[in-house]
Amino acid sequence: MRKRLIQIFGFLVSSLGWVFVxxxxxxxxxxxxxxxxxxxxxxxxxxxxxxxxxxxxxxxSTAVTDCRDYGVLWSVRYVQAVRGLLMCGLTIGFFAVTCCFIGMECTYIGGEQQTKDKLVVSGAVFHFVGGERGA
Known part of the structure; x- marks a missing residue:
């Protein structure tokens, strides 16, 4: 029972970090x-x-807003690096959330317990690599 609670709490916190990113x-x-x-x-x-x-x-001051979209994606150096890192983090975080959800003890997908444990550990590694370290 305690293992399930820890897994559910960890899943919620790490998924919340992914939502914040x-x-x-x-x-x-x-x-x-x-x-x-x-x-x-x-x-x-x-x-x-x-x-x-x-x-x-x-x-x-008259509250008129004029916006200019970035026409060419590679024209702004630093913005492009941040944008790329965030997109990579979101993609890796999506795989992490999926692995953790399938590998939790309280779900009925994923097979035997040893396989589920490996999925949870790989999901945790994906969360750290993707930059979602929780709230």
Whole structure:
């Protein structure tokens, strides 16, 4: 019974870490900077520049937002490295969640106990390699 509880808790925590990595891919405000607002009215001269992994945006004081998508994926060096690492981590994390789910003691898929234990260990290794270390 204790082994099952530990496996279920570990599965939930590691799956939650995978979901957090997935959510970070969709966040809009990775980098924010304020432009203007010095020596005059904040209403007229202020604007915000923000970007994420997919686009650059510019919002002025009238709340008009102008966005530019990254046209060529390999044109931005550092953004591409982060984007690639996150996608690799998500793919490896998906395999980790699948291996851990099949290998848990409380599921009826996966065969005999020794095979299930190997699946759980390989799922844990995939989680560490993919970067999802839990909440």
């Amino acid at each position: 997935l959510c970070s891919m969709a966040m809009d405000y990775w980098r924010i900077s304020q432009i203007g607002g010095q020596g005059g009215s904040f209403i007229i001269k202020v604007a915000w520049y923000w970007s994420n992994l997919w686009k650059d945006c510019f919002t002025d």
